[in-house]
Amino acid sequence: MKQVDFREIEGGRPFYLLLGCIGLFVLAGLGSAYYMEHNGHWVTGMSNQIVWGTPHVFAVFLIVAASGALNTASISSVFGKIPYKPLARLSGLLAITLLVGGLSILVLDLGRPDRLIIAMTYYNFKSIFAWNIFLYVGFMAVVAIYLWMMMERKMNRFTRPAGFVAFIWRLVLTTGTGSIFGFLVARQPYDTALLAPMFIIMSFAFGLAILILVLMASYKWSNRPLGDAILFRLKNLLGVFIGAVLYFVIVYHLTNLYITEQHGVERFILLDGGIYTQLFWGMQILLGSLVPLALLYGPTGKSRGWIGIASMLVIVGGLAQVYVIIIGGQAYPLELFPDKYVTSTFFDGMINSYAPSLPEVILGLGGVAIALAATLVGVRVLRFLPISLADDQVDPHSSSGEVKATA
Amino acid sequence: MSKDSNFDRYRRRFLGGAATTIAGMSLAPGILLQSIGHAKPADEAVSSDVRWGMLIDSNKCASGCNDCVQACNDEHGLTGFGRPKTDSQWIRKATLKDKQTGYTQTLPLLCQHCEKPPCVDVCPTGASFQRKDGIVLVDKHICIGCRYCMMACPYKARSFVHEDLHDQKPWSPRGKGTVESCTFCVHRVDNDRTPACVEACTAENHNAMVFGDMNDPDSELSRQLGKYHSRQIRADLELNTGVRYRGI
Amino acid sequence: MQTTMIRYWCTALSLGLLLGLPAALRADDSLLPVIPRAQGRVSEAQGCVRPTEEMRKNHMKYILHQRNQTMHKGIRTRQYSLKECINCHVSDAADAPRYGDKNFICSSCHTYAAVDIDCFQCHSDRPEKTATDNPLAPGVMRLQGKSVIHDDAGQPDDRQTLAAEGAAHE
Numbered sequence: 100m101k102q103v104d105f106r107e108i109e110g111g112r113p114f115y116l117l118l119g120c121i122g123l124f125v126l127a128g129l130g131s132a133y134y135m136e137h138n139g140h141w142v143t144g145m146s147n148q149i150v151w152g153t154p155h156v157f158a159v160f161l162i163v164a165a166s167g168a169l170n171t172a173s174i175s176s177v178f179g180k181i182p183y184k185p186l187a188r189l190s191g192l193l194a195i196t197l198l199v200g201g202l203s204i205l206v207l208d209l210g211r212p213d214r215l216i217i218a219m220t221y222y223n224f225k226s227i228f229a230w231n232i233f234l235y236v237g238f239m240a241v242v243a244i245y246l247w248m249m250m251e252r253k254m255n256r257f258t259r260p261a262g263f264v265a266f267i268w269r270l271v272l273t274t275g276t277g278s279i280f281g282f283l284v285a286r287q288p289y290d291t292a293l294l295a296p297m298f299i300i301m302s303f304a305f306g307l308a309i310l311i312l313v314l315m316a317s318y319k320w321s322n323r324p325l326g327d328a329i330l331f332r333l334k335n336l337l338g339v340f341i342g343a344v345l346y347f348v349i350v351y352h353l354t355n356l357y358i359t360e361q362h363g364v365e366r367f368i369l370l371d372g373g374i375y376t377q378l379f380w381g382m383q384i385l386l387g388s389l390v391p392l393a394l395l396y397g398p399t400g401k402s403r404g405w406i407g408i409a410s411m412l413v414i415v416g417g418l419a420q421v422y423v424i425i426i427g428g429q430a431y432p433l434e435l436f437p438d439k440y441v442t443s444t445f446f447d448g449m450i451n452s453y454a455p456s457l458p459e460v461i462l463g464l465g466g467v468a469i470a471l472a473a474t475l476v477g478v479r480v481l482r483f484l485p486i487s488l489a490d491d492q493v494d495p496h497s498s499s500g501e502v503k504a505t506a
Numbered sequence: 507m508s509k510d511s512n513f514d515r516y517r518r519r520f521l522g523g524a525a526t527t528i529a530g531m532s533l534a535p536g537i538l539l540q541s542i543g544h545a546k547p548a549d550e551a552v553s554s555d556v557r558w559g560m561l562i563d564s565n566k567c568a569s570g571c572n573d574c575v576q577a578c579n580d581e582h583g584l585t586g587f588g589r590p591k592t593d594s595q596w597i598r599k600a601t602l603k604d605k606q607t608g609y610t611q612t613l614p615l616l617c618q619h620c621e622k623p624p625c626v627d628v629c630p631t632g633a634s635f636q637r638k639d640g641i642v643l644v645d646k647h648i649c650i651g652c653r654y655c656m657m658a659c660p661y662k663a664r665s666f667v668h669e670d671l672h673d674q675k676p677w678s679p680r681g682k683g684t685v686e687s688c689t690f691c692v693h694r695v696d697n698d699r700t701p702a703c704v705e706a707c708t709a710e711n712h713n714a715m716v717f718g719d720m721n722d723p724d725s726e727l728s729r730q731l732g733k734y735h736s737r738q739i740r741a742d743l744e745l746n747t748g749v750r751y752r753g754i
Numbered sequence: 755m756q757t758t759m760i761r762y763w764c765t766a767l768s769l770g771l772l773l774g775l776p777a778a779l780r781a782d783d784s785l786l787p788v789i790p791r792a793q794g795r796v797s798e799a800q801g802c803v804r805p806t807e808e809m810r811k812n813h814m815k816y817i818l819h820q821r822n823q824t825m826h827k828g829i830r831t832r833q834y835s836l837k838e839c840i841n842c843h844v845s846d847a848a849d850a851p852r853y854g855d856k857n858f859i860c861s862s863c864h865t866y867a868a869v870d871i872d873c874f875q876c877h878s879d880r881p882e883k884t885a886t887d888n889p890l891a892p893g894v895m896r897l898q899g900k901s902v903i904h905d906d907a908g909q910p911d912d913r914q915t916l917a918a919e920g921a922a923h924e
Contacts, residue, residue, distance in 0.1 A: 139669035139682045146591035147665050150653040210651015210666060210683030213872070218650050221631040228630035228654055284743055285624060285660035433662055435615075435739050436602055436754070443600035443615065444575075444590065445662065551827035580887055637828060645825050646876055674878045675885055676837050681876030696828050697890055 103185045103492060105250075105482035108321040114479060117320075121472045128465010131458040132207035140210065143459050148451035149429045153422075154208040157463030160305065160421045161201030161470060162235070162276055163298055166269040167306020168193035169242065171333075173269075176245075176262025182329060182493050185485040186314070187262075191246045192477045193310055194269070195239050200470025202235060204462060227278045234272040241268050250482065273299045280424065287364040288428035293354070297347040301417065304340040308413040311337065313474065315407055317484060326490035327401075334406045338395040341413060345388045348420075364431045367450070368423065375427035378419040387416010426453055545698035557621075557640040557748065558690055559720035560704070561730050564613040564753030566714035567599075574614050574715065575599060577706030581691065582678040587669060594665035594680075596688040597703055602754070611753060614703065614715075617642060617663035617688035618739065619748035625655035625664065634685075640720075640748050641690045649684040656685060660740050663687045690717075690748075720748065787866040790857050792843045803833045817873075836873065841881040853879040 108114070135143055145152040172190035175183040206212055222229045245261040248254045277298030283289040311333050318325040352369065355361040368379055391409040399405035430451045435441065441448025478484050485492070546552065578584065578597045586593035597616040603609070619642045625634045626642065633649035636642045644655075644664075656664045664687040671681055677693040680686050691701035699705070704717040718727030730736075736750040795801045802809045804816070820834035832838045843859040844850055851857040853874035856865065864871055882888060 136683070140666065141587070141589060141592045141668035146668075147594070147656070147662075148591065150656045150666060210653070210685070211649065214648070214650045217631055217648050221633075221648050223626075223629055223632035225627050226630045226654070228628065228652065232630065279654075282628070283624075283658050285658055429657070433660060435600075435661065438606070439602040439604055441600055441602055443598045445595045445598040445600075445615070446591070447598075447600050447615070447662065546828070548830045548832070551823075551829055581889060635826065637826065639828070643825070647821060647825070671876075673880070674876065676840070676878040676880070676882045677885075677888070677890065679876040679878070681872075684876070691889075692828070694889055696830055699889060702889065 104486045105188065105484060106486050107480060107482055108317065108478050108484060110479060113320070114475070118472060118475055121468045121475065124464055124468030125472055126465075127461050128204075128207075128463075128468060131461040131465060132212070135208070135458050135462070136212060142456070144454050144456035145459070146451075146453070148446050149426060149453040151425055151429065152453065153426075153455040153459035154204050154462045154466075156418060156422045156425055157466055158201045158204040158208075159276065159425065160418055161197050161204070161466060163273060163302045163421070164305035164309050164417070165194050165197035165201060165302075166238070166273045166276075166299075167302030167304065168197055168310055169265060169269050170303055170306055171310055172245070172249075173262060173266040176259055177266045182332060185488060185493060186310070186329070188246060188249055188483045189314065189317075189478070190310060191242050191249070191265075192474060192483050193306070193313060194242050195246075196470045196473035196477065197306075197309065198235060198239060199473055200466040200468075203469050204466035207462060207465075227275055227282055231272075231275045231279070234268070234275050238265075238268055238272050241265050269302075270299065273302045280428070285433060286428060287361060287431060287434060288368070288424070291351070291354075293347065293351050297344075297351065300340065300343045300347050301420065304337065304344050304413055305417045307333065307337045307340060308410040308417070311410045312407060312414075314488075315403065317478060318488065321484070323484070324487045324489040326488055326493055328490040328494040329488050330403070330406065331400075334395050334400060334409070337410065337413065338392055341388050341392055341395075344420075345384075345392075348384075348388075360434075360437070363434070367431050368427055372427060372430070372450075375423050375430065378427075379423050382419030383416050383423060386412050387419060388413075391416070429453075546696060548696075552637055552639040552696075554638045554640075555721060557720040558619065558695060559640070559718065559727055559731075559748040559750065560619075560690075560701075561716040561727055561736060562613055562749065562751050563714045563716075564611050564751055566712055567612050567614070567753075568712065569601065569610070569612045571612075571710075571712065572599060573706045573710050573712065574703035577702040578688070581675070581702035582680070583673070583675040589668075592666075592668040594667060594686060596663075596665065596686070613751060613754065615661060615663075615739075616703070616749065617690075618661050618745070619688075619690060621746035621748070623745065624658040624660065624743075628654045628658040630654065637692075641692050641695070642687075643689055643692065644685055644687065646679065646681065646684040646686070651683040651685065653685060659687075660743055660745070787862040788857065789862050790843070790851070790859055792859075793845060794842060836877055837882060840877075840879060841883075844879065844881050846881050846884045850880070 143152060169190055171183050172187035172194075174180045175187050206215055209215075209218075218232065222232075224230070241261075242265055245258070245265045248257045248261040274295040277295035280289040281292055281294035311330075314333075315325065315330075317323075352365065355365045368375055370376060372379075391412045394400065394405050394409040394412075399409075430453060432441075432446075432448050432450065435447065439448075575595075575597055579586075582596065584594050584596065597614050599612055600615050601610065601612050619636075619640055621640065623634070623636055623642050626636050629635075630652065631648045631650055633645045633647075634642070634655045635645060651666065653666055656662075656666060664685050666685050667680060667682050669682060674680055678689075691699070691703075694701060700708075700717045704715040707713065707715040716727050716730050718725035720728060720731070722728055723732075731750060734752060736752045737754065738745070738747040738750060739754070792801065796803055800806075804812070816834040817836055817839075820831075820836070823829040823831075824835070839859075854861055856862055858879065860871060860873070878885065
């Protein structure tokens with residue numbers, strides 16, 4: 100049986116340079132959060148009409164991707180697929196760091212971030228938000244324990260049950276995240292049970308795309324071998340997930356198109372919503388789904404460069420999808436009087452305008468930077484990355500046919 | 507002590523004048539209730555025996571009129587900053603034009619004080635809550651400013667305070683980073699007064715708004731609701747709003 | 755070893771003396787907060803709604819309890835009302851200290867104790883009488899329509915009669 104050895108990455112100047120660059124973005128994000136909190140939210144593009152803006156797009160994307168990043172570990176621990184086992188630790192690390200990045204954006208954007216203690220001590224359990232606080236924090240603890248089981252040889256026999264708990268937990272967590280929107284009866288684009296499973300499928304795609312990119316980058320920059328065997332498995336899986344997301348999007352829109360009441364919002368998203376229509380068709384469907392599918396399954400699927408590009412497109416398409424859901428969903432007005440044209444001084448009855456402002460974008464990027472910085476420090480300090488992911492390490496069909504991953 | 511006798515003198519003058527005015531006014535038909543019921547003692551908790559509600563008659567609502575909005579803004583110090591997108595609006599006038607017939611009408615939109623408020627359901631800390639007497643409020647002490655209630659409200663009743671505030675009215679505390687909305691002028695209601703918007707509408711004799719206790723069959727509100735047809739906005743959501751409309 | 759210990763303690767002592775020098779040089783108590791006088795007293799014996807020492811220790815508990823009572827139950831007793839604290843403790847002069855000033859009732863102590871309070875981000879730091887259009891001020895003209903409410907015995911309780919009775923008593 101082959102053993103998989105894990106080792107921290109080398110430090111040195113390139114490491115500190117990269118960490119420094121990411122750190123600048125973190126500082127900028129923190130500065131932006133201070134600017135928003137000190138002056139009040141009027142300095143952002145968010146308003147009483149579009150209450151959740153670009154920071155929330157980044158935050159939801161990161162949180163959704165975090166639970167999806169754990170997928171690879173679940174595939175090995177829960178579904179017993181041996182070739183994915185060496186990736187399980189990185190998968191767990193990314194799950195935690197992406198979640199931390201997303202949550203920090205959410206907390207820093209709060210109107211009263213100084214009241215975080217209140218958020219952690221006063222609970223209204225009818226609110227999915229309150230449940231999410233438990234789910235998110237609990238997820239970090241559960242994955243930390245899961246990682247511990249994987250990384251300490253004595254505890255390896257508990258990897259499977261820990262992985263199972265983590266798998267179920269992340270499903271509940273993503274359901275909770277989708278339900279933030281799915282539970283809102285007030286708004287036409289939300290108020291559907293479909294959003295929870297759609298978010299789960301989105302998490303599969305986003306999380307895996309990020310994992311592929313982080314894997315390729317970290318192996319390239321630390322001069323470790325990354326074989327095609329594992330990479331091609333991942334890229335094929337990514338294709339499957341992209342297809343699944345496409346399926347859910349089609350079902351969502353087809354169903355809405357059948358319901359006369361929803362024709363207004365469908366027309367808005369699919370036809371005359373301006374930027375939202377462009378983002379939907381151009382970024383989400385074309386660049387985010389169809390092009391990556393072609394790249395991954397076509398002749399370009401054998402090339403690392405194209406796999407990387409496809410993963411990046413999935414991420415960009417994912418951001419666009421979350422943007423259309425969150426901001427496009429708010430841009431469409433509330434239907435108080437469906438048979439009337441409504442106008443008022445409070446922007447009733449009209450498409451609400453929104454433009455991302457610099458502080459919001461910087462805060463969002465700051466959250467991404469926090470996730471990346473934490474991941475970088477993690478792989479430097481602890482043994483998350485296998486020394487080699489070359490084909491003979493990973494491929495179960497070589498030599499004895501079994502690969503055993505150890506600390 | 508000198509404060510007391512000032513108050514006594516005020517009271518004498520006022521009651522003398524009021525008694526005369528009342529005698530005259532009680533002859534005029536359709537006087538709307540301003541004093542809404544028995545005054546609750548200050549140390550008594552509110553109870554669900556009372557449910558505060560409002561009736562708005564769109565037929566009596568004039569299209570250019572902004573009295574209710576102005577009164578609310580004055581009452582609560584909603585001065586605004588010249589930034590309509592982010593300035594708070596607790597009540598606003600909406601103009602409705604029928605898509606088929608072209609018929610136009612106006613009415614004020616405000617927090618509907620639902621019996622089953624979605625905003626209360628979604629608030630993670632419980633800051634958005636409903637008092638026993640039906641008034642839906644934001645406890646700004648524990649509001650973290652997440653704005654989820656603003657996403658959940660079907661009536662877009664809530665506003666977020668986007669900037670530092672100064673010189674707030676002592677009876678209406680409000681501050682940056684928290685969410686706020688119409689309180690049915692709870693500081694007035696607890697002292698046996700009607701909301702500022704209703705008072706202004708009545709003072710100018712438009713009489714489009716009635717406020718009162720829905721649980722009291724003898725209140726002016728209940729009698730009006732029982733007499734003519736009225737309905738809720740978005741009745742399909744089955745939130746059982748406290749604000750009812752006539753003419754929609 | 756012993757020299758190191760001696761050196762350590764000497765350094766600590768001199769550092770402490772140096773840091774304490776500003777206090778030592780001052781002859782008065784100007785480091786301590788100056789709490790401004792209130793507009794009046796509750797009684798001869800007691801200045802505030804509770805004895806001073808008790809207020810110093812527990813005012814936050816009373817305020818916290820009162821805020822929940824008022825907010826959630828509509829109990830508007832005045833003894834522990836924050837609005838009434840301000841009405842009494844802040845003068846209605848136009849140049850009265852505002853929150854953040856050293857001479858404002860709350861910040862005088864809170865700045866000294868370095869305990870941050872956020873009450874005045876929302877609450878007014880000026881007494882009620884300085885606010886315009888107080889809806890509950892005595893003497894403000896009210897419209898009174900005829901209303902019929904029932905007293906405990908189930909008899910109609912005519913406001914008109916009450917008002918007239920009140921006028922007759924003056």
